[in-house]
Amino acid sequence: MKFSAKRRKNRKKALRTSPKHSTHSLPVWKKWGLKMGAYDAGRRSESSHEPHHDIRRMNDSWANRFRHANLLDLPFSDYRAAAESYVKGYCKAKGMPQYNGLLLPTNKSVAAIVSAGKDEAAALRLLQQIETLALAEIICIIGDQNDGLFDRIREQSKATVFYYDEPIDQEICRALGAKLSQSDILLFLDERSEVKAEELLPFINEIEKGTDIALTDVSPYLDHFVRRDAVTVTNQFVNYCLGRKDLRANALTAVPHALTRKACETIGYANLAMPPKAQVSAILQGLRICPAASIDIMKGNQKRRSDSEEKAVLRDHVEAMRLLIERRGSRLNYPDVRRKRHFAEGGGSYSIDQHHYSKLQRQGNAAKLHSLH
Amino acid sequence: MKRSRHSLRLNTAAAPKVSVIIPVYNERRTIASVIAQARLVHPLTEVIVVSNGSTDGSKQIAKRMGAKVLSFDQKLGHDVGRSVGARAAKGSILLFLDGDIVIDAKELRPFVEAVNRGVDVALNAYLGSTKSKLVHKVVLAKYALNHLLFRSDLKGASMTTIPHAISRKALDAIGAESLSVPPKAHAIALQKGLHVAPVHYINVGSTNRWHSDRMNDPLGKLIVGDHVEALHWVLDQKYDRSGNNDTDYKRLRAIMR
Numbered sequence: 001m002k003f004s005a006k007r008r009k010n011r012k013k014a015l016r017t018s019p020k021h022s023t024h025s026l027p028v029w030k031k032w033g034l035k036m037g038a039y040d041a042g043r044r045s046e047s048s049h050e051p052h053h054d055i056r057r058m059n060d061s062w063a064n065r066f067r068h069a070n071l072l073d074l075p076f077s078d079y080r081a082a083a084e085s086y087v088k089g090y091c092k093a094k095g096m097p098q099y100n101g102l103l104l105p106t107n108k109s110v111a112a113i114v115s116a117g118k119d120e121a122a123a124l125r126l127l128q129q130i131e132t133l134a135l136a137e138i139i140c141i142i143g144d145q146n147d148g149l150f151d152r153i154r155e156q157s158k159a160t161v162f163y164y165d166e167p168i169d170q171e172i173c174r175a176l177g178a179k180l181s182q183s184d185i186l187l188f189l190d191e192r193s194e195v196k197a198e199e200l201l202p203f204i205n206e207i208e209k210g211t212d213i214a215l216t217d218v219s220p221y222l223d224h225f226v227r228r229d230a231v232t233v234t235n236q237f238v239n240y241c242l243g244r245k246d247l248r249a250n251a252l253t254a255v256p257h258a259l260t261r262k263a264c265e266t267i268g269y270a271n272l273a274m275p276p277k278a279q280v281s282a283i284l285q286g287l288r289i290c291p292a293a294s295i296d297i298m299k300g301n302q303k304r305r306s307d308s309e310e311k312a313v314l315r316d317h318v319e320a321m322r323l324l325i326e327r328r329g330s331r332l333n334y335p336d337v338r339r340k341r342h343f344a345e346g347g348g349s350y351s352i353d354q355h356h357y358s359k360l361q362r363q364g365n366a367a368k369l370h371s372l373h
Numbered sequence: 374m375k376r377s378r379h380s381l382r383l384n385t386a387a388a389p390k391v392s393v394i395i396p397v398y399n400e401r402r403t404i405a406s407v408i409a410q411a412r413l414v415h416p417l418t419e420v421i422v423v424s425n426g427s428t429d430g431s432k433q434i435a436k437r438m439g440a441k442v443l444s445f446d447q448k449l450g451h452d453v454g455r456s457v458g459a460r461a462a463k464g465s466i467l468l469f470l471d472g473d474i475v476i477d478a479k480e481l482r483p484f485v486e487a488v489n490r491g492v493d494v495a496l497n498a499y500l501g502s503t504k505s506k507l508v509h510k511v512v513l514a515k516y517a518l519n520h521l522l523f524r525s526d527l528k529g530a531s532m533t534t535i536p537h538a539i540s541r542k543a544l545d546a547i548g549a550e551s552l553s554v555p556p557k558a559h560a561i562a563l564q565k566g567l568h569v570a571p572v573h574y575i576n577v578g579s580t581n582r583w584h585s586d587r588m589n590d591p592l593g594k595l596i597v598g599d600h601v602e603a604l605h606w607v608l609d610q611k612y613d614r615s616g617n618n619d620t621d622y623k624r625l626r627a628i629m630r
Contacts, residue, residue, distance in 0.1 A: 164628065172628055179629065225508040226500060226528070230520040237517030240510060241601065270629045311523070318521055321601075322608050330605035334598025336554075339450030343457060344553040350457070353432070353442040 023074075026081050033082040036065050037089025055099055056109075058090050059134050063107045073205075076198045079105075101134040102197065106208050108184035109136035112200075113177030114159065115170035115190040117144030120152065123191035127157040132197045136183050141173035169312060174255075175273035184261045193255055199295055203258035206292035212263040213282055215250045217291035221298060222249060230310055234317045238276060241324060241332055242283045250291050252279045253313055263287050276313070276320035284327055389419035391485055392462035393470060396454025398425040400472035401434055407470060408438040413478035414468065414485050421461055422472070423454035431472070451595065455552040459544055468538040474577055476536060483573035484538035493543040494562050497536055498571035500529040510593050514600040518556055521604060522563045530571040532559040533596065543567050556596070560603035564610060 024032075040061040062083065074082070083103045091098050104110055112130050116123035123140070130138060142149055142163040153161045162180065170190050178186055185207050187200055206214035222228060228249075235251040252275035264272060266285050271278045282289055298304070305313070324332065342348060393411040397404060404422070411420045420440040424432045425448045435442045443457060455469055466488045468481065487495035501512040515531040533555040539547075539562075546565050551558045562569050 168628065172625065175629060222506060224504055224506060225512070226503045230525050233513070233516050234520050236508075237513050240513065240597070270625060273625055273629070314520060314523065318604075318608070321521065321604055325601065325605050325608065331598040331602050334594045334601065336450075336595060336598060336602075338595065339453055339553060340447075341450075341453070341550070341553060343445070343449050344453045344550040345456075346460060346550070348445070351444045352461075353436050353444060355436055355439060 024078070026078065029078045029082040030085040033085030033087075034089040037062075037086035037091075038093040039089075040065060040086075041090040041093035051097070054094070054096055055101070055134060056136070058087065058094075058096075058099070059103050060107050061090070062086055062103045063105060066105050067208075076201065079201070080198075099134075100132075102132055103134050104204055105201065106185065106204050108207075109182070110185045110187065110204060111135060111137035111139060111177075111181040111183035112187045112189060113174055113181060114138065114140045115173030115177070116140055116142050116149065116153070117167075117170070117191070119191050120149050122194065123149065124152065124156055126189060126191055126193060126195070127153065127159055129195070129197050130187075130189070130200070131158055133200065135187075137181055139177045139181055141168075141177050143168045143170055143173045169273075169309075171275055171316075172273045175269050175271075178259070178264050178272055179269045185258060186261070186264065187256060187258050189256050193297070194299070195256055195295060199293060200256060200258075202293035203256065206290070207258055207260055210288065211290055211292075212260050212266075212287040213252070213279075213289040214258040214292035215247075215252065215289065216254050216256055216297060217250055217294040218254055218297060219248050219250065219291075220294050221296045229304070231305065231313045231317075234314060235276070238280065238317060238320055238324070241321070242280065243333065244283060244289075247289070247291070251276065253316075254297055256295070258292070274316040274319055276317045277323055280320040280324050284324070388417065389464040390417040391415040391419070391466045391468060392458075392464035393418060393420045393468045394423070394455060394458030394462060395420065395435075395440070395470045395472050396423045396425065396449075396452065396458065397427055397431050397435065397472035398448060399427050399429045399431055401427075401429045401431045403473050403475055404431050405434050405438055406475040407472055408435060408440050410476060410478045410481065411468070411470060412439065414481045415466075417464075419462070419464060421458045423449075423458045425449050425454060450553070451592070452555055453553045455555070456549045459549040459552050462544075465541045466538055467541070467544060469535050471535050474535070476575060480573065480575055481536055484536055487570070487572040488538045488540050491568065492570055492572065493540045493546075493567035494532065494559075494569040495538045495573075496527070496530040496532065496569065496571040497534045497577065498530060498574040499534060499577055510590070511596045514556070514597045518560065518600050518603060522560060522607065524563055524569070527569070527571065531556065532562070533599075534577065536575060554599050554602060556600040556603040557606055560607050564607050 080102060087099050087103060090096070112135050114123070114126060127138065127140065138157070138159040140153055140159040140161045142161065145167055150161055150163055153159060162176070164176070174188050185204060187203060189195065203214040222232065231253055232249045235253060236249040239245065239247040239249070239251065263282060266287060267278045267281045271281055279289070391414055393414065395407060395411065408420050408422070412418055422435040422440040422442045424435070424442055424444045426446050432442050432444060441461070443461060449457070459467055466485055468484055470476065484495045501509070512529055515529045515533060518531070519525060519527045519529070543562060546567060547558045547561045551561055
């Protein structure tokens, strides 16, 4: 099978983020959205003249309406049609200026934390994509010494940009972004992600269902085991040791992923900078973690980590295992009850048997000699 | 039983160069051939069979084949025979085999030759099944341990797998008792900077041998536990070869403040 054909075949096995067929047609959703938007606008009190607040309240009503109608698994095209029409109806009824962001299926505030640095064009493209969502905050942390990037992002996007005095890894960018943000749900991305805005909705959905950490499911896109990279293999091993065979190779080392504020605080912001350790900490403390959507994050070979980046992640894995061993013992849940180790240490006794053949025997004599030590 | 010419060859207990160590529990169908081949790896070879309470005549066969048989009346547990055999070994090169896998002498010689050339731990280059997306927990553990010890180049090669050969220097560095927990011996060898390398490929189908019968795969889980124990040993050492963990952490704390 050609490589691309295999990928396509695997996409069918990917986590379905929305049902195959719509329950209603597009015009039906549009009509519904328009009607609900206008109705909800009327029920709310006067607008506060602060567009930021108004949009939040509109999203709030939308989220309630959405949850009430049990629409969590709607296909994206229907969702967008309904949401856009809702906005139309609501803004018109309220007398608000038309808003062109995509409403999110949650009452909670959602922030996107983006680490940027090396690929300027990709970073700007990504920011453009996520700006179409009704996010409460977009925080961009620049991890590389790229002077122009800071200015260009400030010019071309609505994101709040930060950079640090020295070059920092993207994992540290994530931790810093989480600490700086004030939102309840955090979406972590980096410029290499190249995701479309709609691909982020399932992560929010998963959190709405009660999950604390929503991961990307990389399973359908993985190579044969022997061709996998060190980080993927080690992720799977750590998940296995945690008793989470079901997670396979999915881990916080891959973006995008989403965390609740509670998850960030439980794990600790510093630990967020070591994703494997964060994952162990999360699971040991009973946080709910599962995959939300399958995304091919390795598309195009430029996504692969460099040797030094890989080594850095492996060092984090060592720390993750250190934490796990501290909590659950040097053999975790796999005790050694079978071995009689004192024999290995030279204890115990045994008998030694050995034939000694003399030269006589080689000449055909039958005499057999044996001595016992 | 066909008596081979080899059984009459002079035994070289006196000053062997190579000690072949074979833990055995009831392998009467294969043990004669295993020993026959083992004796041919080098002109000065001793074969040590560690019998874990064998009751099917394996001991007698081994003795007849010229091996030195160390007899226990009980089962010692997985791989404990390796430690016991290693303690009794007199050679400067130790080759470890299993009693139920017959391997031709010419396939075993590369391991001995490698150690002779200066390799401290000469491993089997067998890596398990190559075309699957699923992986057995033991294969996963072997690969992961190598990655965590920053020897991704070794892939799935491990002292868990036979055949492998070690130098006396390696035996002294690792310690005979650690050979009972093969992943730990592997980790010690890497941590102490011994020359560890895969030198020859022998398909031993290692993962299929046990997991077909037991539902729970207790042996597989034991081996995963061994790998974690191995990692724990490395973490306990003051200076692990991954380097600079402390400085990274301090910097991280400084940034996060």
